[in-house]
Amino acid sequence: MSASIIDRIDRDLATLPQIRSGMSAYVAALNEFERAHRTRAAKRALREAVIDIAAATYRAGVGRPVDLLEFNDGRFDCLFDHTLERTVMMHGHTIATAANSRDDAYHRGYPGGRVGMDKGHAMAHAQGGLEGGPNYFPQARALNQGRSLPGKLWRAIETHLASAPGTFAFVRLIYAPGDAGDTPAEVEYGLLNNIYQFRSVIFRNA
Numbered sequence: 001m002s003a004s005i006i007d008r009i010d011r012d013l014a015t016l017p018q019i020r021s022g023m024s025a026y027v028a029a030l031n032e033f034e035r036a037h038r039t040r041a042a043k044r045a046l047r048e049a050v051i052d053i054a055a056a057t058y059r060a061g062v063g064r065p066v067d068l069l070e071f072n073d074g075r076f077d078c079l080f081d082h083t084l085e086r087t088v089m090m091h092g093h094t095i096a097t098a099a100n101s102r103d104d105a106y107h108r109g110y111p112g113g114r115v116g117m118d119k120g121h122a123m124a125h126a127q128g129g130l131e132g133g134p135n136y137f138p139q140a141r142a143l144n145q146g147r148s149l150p151g152k153l154w155r156a157i158e159t160h161l162a163s164a165p166g167t168f169a170f171v172r173l174i175y176a177p178g179d180a181g182d183t184p185a186e187v188e189y190g191l192l193n194n195i196y197q198f199r200s201v202i203f204r205n206a
Helices: 002-015 023-035 040-062 104-109 149-162
Strands: 019-021 068-072 077-081 086-093 117-121 136-140 168-174 186-192 198-204
Touching: 002 019, 002 149, 002 198, 023 040, 023 198, 040 068, 040 077, 040 086, 040 168, 040 186, 149 186, 149 198
Parallel strands: none
Antiparallel strands: 019 198, 068 077, 077 086, 086 168, 117 136, 168 186, 186 198
């Protein structure tokens, strides 16, 4: 299954103009990961590099001082901008989750409902993500519900991660320069599968 999702990502990156690879940002970190022979320590270092890259890229995009915090929401780690009160990235290892265990009443009652947008999960419930809080963001309905070709890939990645507990994954929210709101213009999905293949895909949040 690990190989199949990698193949799907590579095929869609080659054929869908609405998405793009984010791999170029991680070349140095991945080279170091290979030089360290993919050890457990090297995997931790790669994860730290992903966080550092997200923080540096975010600061450069905002163009003004921000106060970035890291905390755990009970399931995943969050890189959060305290100044603008918005999530920058959710990351961690996927967690096995019982089927039909989502609190749908809470989900429906959580504030949201913007036109054309869903209350999207950065980390899906099926891969261990919690309802609400920093794990929620305004997500284009076609992307969240798989109603477009990029959306079908998004859902395929979610489905894979739900079936592969212990996989390192991250979702980075990319805001347009000068936009101080909480709706990202793009969303990056990244994963390192169980045979140490790393992929990053950037989706338009539209």
